[in-house]
Amino acid sequence: MELFYSENINGGFLRLGEEESRHCIKVLRHRDGDEISVIDGKGSLFRCRIVSCSARETEAEILGVTERWGAHSYRLEMAVCPTKNIDRYEWFVEKACEIGVDSIVPVIGEHSERKDLRTDRLRKILLSATKQSLKAEIPRVGDTMAVREYIRSLADQEDRLKLIACCFEDGSRPRISITEALRERPCGCHGISVLIGPEGDFSREEAALAIGSGFIPVHLGPSRLRTETAALAAVFAVYSMSGLK
Amino acid sequence: MELFYSENINGGFLRLGEEESRHCIKVLRHRDGDEISVIDGKGSLFRCRIVSCSARETEAEILGVTERWGAHSYRLEMAVCPTKNIDRYEWFVEKACEIGVDSIVPVIGEHSERKDLRTDRLRKILLSATKQSLKAEIPRVGDTMAVREYIRSLADQEDRLKLIACCFEDGSRPRISITEALRERPCGCHGISVLIGPEGDFSREEAALAIGSGFIPVHLGPSRLRTETAALAAVFAVYSMSGLK
Numbered sequence: 001m002e003l004f005y006s007e008n009i010n011g012g013f014l015r016l017g018e019e020e021s022r023h024c025i026k027v028l029r030h031r032d033g034d035e036i037s038v039i040d041g042k043g044s045l046f047r048c049r050i051v052s053c054s055a056r057e058t059e060a061e062i063l064g065v066t067e068r069w070g071a072h073s074y075r076l077e078m079a080v081c082p083t084k085n086i087d088r089y090e091w092f093v094e095k096a097c098e099i100g101v102d103s104i105v106p107v108i109g110e111h112s113e114r115k116d117l118r119t120d121r122l123r124k125i126l127l128s129a130t131k132q133s134l135k136a137e138i139p140r141v142g143d144t145m146a147v148r149e150y151i152r153s154l155a156d157q158e159d160r161l162k163l164i165a166c167c168f169e170d171g172s173r174p175r176i177s178i179t180e181a182l183r184e185r186p187c188g189c190h191g192i193s194v195l196i197g198p199e200g201d202f203s204r205e206e207a208a209l210a211i212g213s214g215f216i217p218v219h220l221g222p223s224r225l226r227t228e229t230a231a232l233a234a235v236f237a238v239y240s241m242s243g244l245k
Numbered sequence: 246m247e248l249f250y251s252e253n254i255n256g257g258f259l260r261l262g263e264e265e266s267r268h269c270i271k272v273l274r275h276r277d278g279d280e281i282s283v284i285d286g287k288g289s290l291f292r293c294r295i296v297s298c299s300a301r302e303t304e305a306e307i308l309g310v311t312e313r314w315g316a317h318s319y320r321l322e323m324a325v326c327p328t329k330n331i332d333r334y335e336w337f338v339e340k341a342c343e344i345g346v347d348s349i350v351p352v353i354g355e356h357s358e359r360k361d362l363r364t365d366r367l368r369k370i371l372l373s374a375t376k377q378s379l380k381a382e383i384p385r386v387g388d389t390m391a392v393r394e395y396i397r398s399l400a401d402q403e404d405r406l407k408l409i410a411c412c413f414e415d416g417s418r419p420r421i422s423i424t425e426a427l428r429e430r431p432c433g434c435h436g437i438s439v440l441i442g443p444e445g446d447f448s449r450e451e452a453a454l455a456i457g458s459g460f461i462p463v464h465l466g467p468s469r470l471r472t473e474t475a476a477l478a479a480v481f482a483v484y485s486m487s488g489l490k
Contacts, residue, residue, distance in 0.1 A: 072467065091336065098474050134469045179485055221484060222317065224379045229343050236481040239466060240424055 002028060003131040004038045005138075006046075009062075014038055014046060016058040025053050036060060040128070043137040045069035070135035072100035074242045075191035079105040079142075079150050080231045081198035082114040083084075092228040093122050096235045097129035097139050105142035107150045111200030117144055143149055146204065147195070151210045154193060161185050164215040165230055166196040170207045178218040178234055182241040196231040247273060248376040250282045250383075251291075254307075259283060259291060261303040267377030270298050281305060284375070288382040290314035297459035315380035319487045320436035324350040324387075324395050325476045326443035328358040337473040338367050341480045342374035342384050347436075350387035352395045362389055392440070392447065396455050399438060406430050409440040409460040410475055415452045423463040423479055427486040437483055441476040 004024055008015040016038070018025055024030050028103070038046045044067050044167060048060035078101055093104055103124075107116045130138045154162055163181055164169045174209065178194075183199055190216045195202075199221075203209075211217055220233045247271055253260040261269055261283070269275050275295055283291045283305065289312050292304035296361055328334045349371075351362045364386045364426055366369045390398070399407055407425055423439075430437075439448075442456060447455075456462055465478045 068357055070469075095474055095477075098468060098470055100468055123374070132471070223343060223345055223484070224315075226377070229340055232340075232477075233344070233481060233485075236478060237485060239468070240478075240482060240485065 001037065001134060003134070004036055005041055005127060005131065006038050007041070008042055009046070011174060012062050013051070014048060014060055014062060016060070016093050018056055021053065022055050022245060023191055024058055026055050030058075035063070037201045039069070039136040041127070041130070041136070041138040043068050043071060045136045053110055059154040066136075068136075070133070071137060072239070072242065074100070074238055076101050076235065076238050077191065077234060078194045078196065078231055079107045079193060079233045081109045081112050081147070081227060082106050082117045082195040083227050084113050084199060086114070086117070088226065088228040089117070090121065090125055092231050094125050094129045095164045095232055097126050097135075098133040099235050099239045101139050101235055102137075103140040103142055105150060106144040107195070108144060109198045109200075109206060112198040113200070114163075114198075119144065127158045145208050147197075148209060150195070151206075151213050151215065153159040155213050158214070159188055159190045161189045161192045162195075162213075162215040163193065163208075163234070164202070164207065165218050165220055165234060166207050167201050167219075168207070170204070170217055172208065173211050173217055175217040175219045178237045179241065181216050182237060192239075194231075194234045196227060196234065199227055204237040246282065246379060248379070250279055250286055250372060250376065251283050252286065252326075254285055254291070255324070257307050259293060259305055259307060261305070263301055266298065266303040266386070267300050269303055270337070271300050275303075280308070284381040286372070286375070286383040288313050288316060290381045290406045304319070311381075313438070315378070316382060317484070319347050319483055321480065321483050322348045322350060322436065323441065323476055323480060324352045324438060326357050326392070326472060327351050327362045328472050329358050329444060331359070331362070333471065333473040334362070335366065335370055339370050339374045339429045339478050342371050342380075343378040343479075344480050344484050346384050346385055346480055347382075348385040350395060351389045352392045352440070352479055353389060354392045354443045354445075354451060355448040357443040359443075359444070360381070364389065374391065374455040386400060387404065391450050392442075393454060396451070396458050396460065401459050403459070404433060404435045406434045406437045407440075407455075407458075407460040408463045408479070409452065409455040410463050410465055410479060411442060411452050412446050412464075413452070415449070415456055415462055417453065418456050418462055420462040420464045423465055423482045424486065426461050426463050427482060437482075439476075439479045441479065444472055
């Protein structure tokens, strides 16, 4: 199933931008009258018929809409420190989208070697992963921020399950497994945030700040996982607790 | 922690081959009398002291040994069809090793586009992933074989949990989630085999043959996963059912 993406949806019609039109008309050779499937990136799938097309712009009439198409049953935000090797981060972003994630926030920890990240590349990867895995909502990419800043930004979100995966024990609260933390999640809880540290792990101060702000310290089992594998392990854990019942 | 690998262990001494010696002596500049950690790839970690070294060969005296070092609590074989893009398969192999897998068998399905695979590259990736994730046993890579052949090769293994992940329902037996299949695993069961199909999925005949031979048909949840993501989802499921209690 071939999916196109449009940001330009108005009344009963939508337009494909230049890149999507080129693919639709030049590569796939669609013509006036052809039916195509278009996502709006916000969760809706539109069945449409092309009414006018060029390699520059394609206009299509909307025949039907399906909301929350390919949606998952949870709201998950992954706040993950960028890896030294950026391919590994991009790989995580693609896989997380396939499995099911709602937003990805690149966070910079005190021990992070990489302090910046090109989020425009991540958005491209997320668009194609969203289409490939037959979903209609594209995960959001948050602005890069410091780990401490991210922790503070969630301080007043009492009804959110906040988890921090660290490799050491903080004296104040012993770590539990992520599956245990998810199993014990209170039912009123809206959304899950998981904080994953850099290669050098979080600093003691970052972990203490998180735990003091209501984050539950979790571990991801006995294996020693790279940053991107740990992040994906968390996405799989949430997915399997919700979608694999 | 820096790990070296040796296949040449005799009595109280071991030798590093040329590649490992070069890394140990030229790159890390170890010298006679230095203590190093060496894995045998079969599950044991050796603490040793270098007694003679050159860039060609390094000999070390064994001071102590730890068996089943970094071992996981299950025996998992993943029989996975090669992906069109080989990087994706190599990525799976690296990640599966980090999380915990015992053997990987490249299997060729009727719908497989790729009919061959360079297993020597996989072995290199597995050696470095084993070291990186602090394990002493290197997962084995089986010879490439047809899916039907693989199914037949397990026909008499009654005490093994055999799972086939397919995207369609075979009339004979409805699919259950992989976590359900793992939860209901009989306790006497030695080892788990998971069969993952190619981009074009298994043929009806392959699925029927597997189910007829005692494979349980499983699904991996609602998301549409690529071959390598589906394979990793299965590794994570086994890992979290065993290691994340």
